[in-house]
Amino acid sequence: MTQLVQLQKALPELLEAGYEVFAISNDTVQRLADFAKQHGITFSLLSDEDSTVIREFGIMNTLIRPDEGKHMRWYGIPYPGTYITDEAGIVVDKDFHQHHARRLSGRGLLHRVLGTLPQPHADAPEATSDGNEVTLTTSLVDPTLMLEVISLLVCRLHIAADQHIYAPGAPEAFTPSSLAFHGEGLRFGEPSWPQPQQLNMADLNIQVPVYKREVTVSVPVTATSALIRLGHGLEQSSAKITISCTYQSCDEVSCGLPATIDTTLSVPLEVLVEPEGVKTYAKRVEQEQAAKGREGQSE
Amino acid sequence: MSDSSHYDEFGFYAPLPVDRAARREPEADFPTGPEIGSALPAVCLPNQQGQLVDIRQQCGNRRAIVVFHRSAYW
Numbered sequence: 001m002t003q004l005v006q007l008q009k010a011l012p013e014l015l016e017a018g019y020e021v022f023a024i025s026n027d028t029v030q031r032l033a034d035f036a037k038q039h040g041i042t043f044s045l046l047s048d049e050d051s052t053v054i055r056e057f058g059i060m061n062t063l064i065r066p067d068e069g070k071h072m073r074w075y076g077i078p079y080p081g082t083y084i085t086d087e088a089g090i091v092v093d094k095d096f097h098q099h100h101a102r103r104l105s106g107r108g109l110l111h112r113v114l115g116t117l118p119q120p121h122a123d124a125p126e127a128t129s130d131g132n133e134v135t136l137t138t139s140l141v142d143p144t145l146m147l148e149v150i151s152l153l154v155c156r157l158h159i160a161a162d163q164h165i166y167a168p169g170a171p172e173a174f175t176p177s178s179l180a181f182h183g184e185g186l187r188f189g190e191p192s193w194p195q196p197q198q199l200n201m202a203d204l205n206i207q208v209p210v211y212k213r214e215v216t217v218s219v220p221v222t223a224t225s226a227l228i229r230l231g232h233g234l235e236q237s238s239a240k241i242t243i244s245c246t247y248q249s250c251d252e253v254s255c256g257l258p259a260t261i262d263t264t265l266s267v268p269l270e271v272l273v274e275p276e277g278v279k280t281y282a283k284r285v286e287q288e289q290a291a292k293g294r295e296g297q298s299e
Numbered sequence: 300m301s302d303s304s305h306y307d308e309f310g311f312y313a314p315l316p317v318d319r320a321a322r323r324e325p326e327a328d329f330p331t332g333p334e335i336g337s338a339l340p341a342v343c344l345p346n347q348q349g350q351l352v353d354i355r356q357q358c359g360n361r362r363a364i365v366v367f368h369r370s371a372y373w
Contacts, residue, residue: 014364024367031372041347044352046344047346073370079329080369081366082366082367083363089338090337090339091337096331096332
């Protein structure tokens with residue numbers, strides 16, 4: 001599923017939240033028209049055919065020379081990224097990537113824009129493991145993982161009533177909670193922990209950051225080419241993620257021993273573009289250039 | 300198409316061999332355009348219907364998400 005199709009799926013929530021959505025590339029109007037029709041895209045796909053706007057923004061990939069890769073419109077592409085503006089048109093956030101294919105997933109962008117706590121997708125798999133006073137539930141904000149599309153793994157810790165666990169940043173003596181991730185062919189980012197509460201430990205005369213009841217932690221996760229190769233279909237249908245949570249659970253009076261919960265989540269993989277998509281793409285550009293009487297297919 | 304010298308470490312095919320500068324990740328900082336806190340430059344481009352769209356005008360009092368991407372087909 002391509003980026004624009006993912007954005008289209010997130011569109012109702014973005015519109016509802018007061019955003020207009022625009023996507024800019026050096027695709028021709030005709031190509032954008034075909035794509036929009038084929039995939040039911042209703043937001044503005046803007047054609048910056050000669051990369052004027054991309055240049056004005058200063059984000060053109062200038063490592064590519066004018067004579068390189070003409071038949072795939074390689075010259076003139078931007079570094080991929082997203083600007084978010086307020087009502088006055090001031091940039092309030094942006095997210096840019098070096099590799100031309102890397103981007104946030106539709107749901108990932110939605111959570112970033114809305115500043116909401118990442119929610120598991122209804123169609124995403126879920127895995128749960130019980131520990132001592134704590135249950136770990138993991139899922140994904142997207143139903144699948146795709147090549148170089150940055151999704152979010154959602155880890156929820158349910159903490160027994162009257163218990164607390166220590167937040168990252170708590171003194172080592174209290175065993176701060178930590179999460180570790182592993183998955184063959186997957187890339188993980190830094191976990192985002194929510195703001196903890198401060199627990200007053202009067203007898204020690206200190207405040208210690210803790211979590212009670214429920215904590216949601218999100219972690220960027222991306223499938224790499226070790227799992228999916230563009231234009232080759234899928235060699236395996238899912239990827240395994242193992243998650244280990246280390247914590248210490250305490251109440252007002254006593255503490256349990258530090259403990260670790262392990263869980264394994266199996267996440268479906270999906271192709272980014274159709275296996276034939278890249279060939280089709282190159283062919284379409286050739287046809288357009290031939291139609292315009294330009295000398296196509298250089299290189 | 301099947302030539303492995305055209306697939307990068309992320310599995311992406313492009314018409315340039317992977318040993319060309321353009322196929323590598325930029326080594327240091329790469330430009331990301333207007334800074335947070337500055338105004339988004341004016342953009343007026345044709346949309347998929349061929350009609351000129353001025354982003355500021357179309358937004359009115361609404362906020363904007365402006366995505367720059369490789370191509371619709373990616």
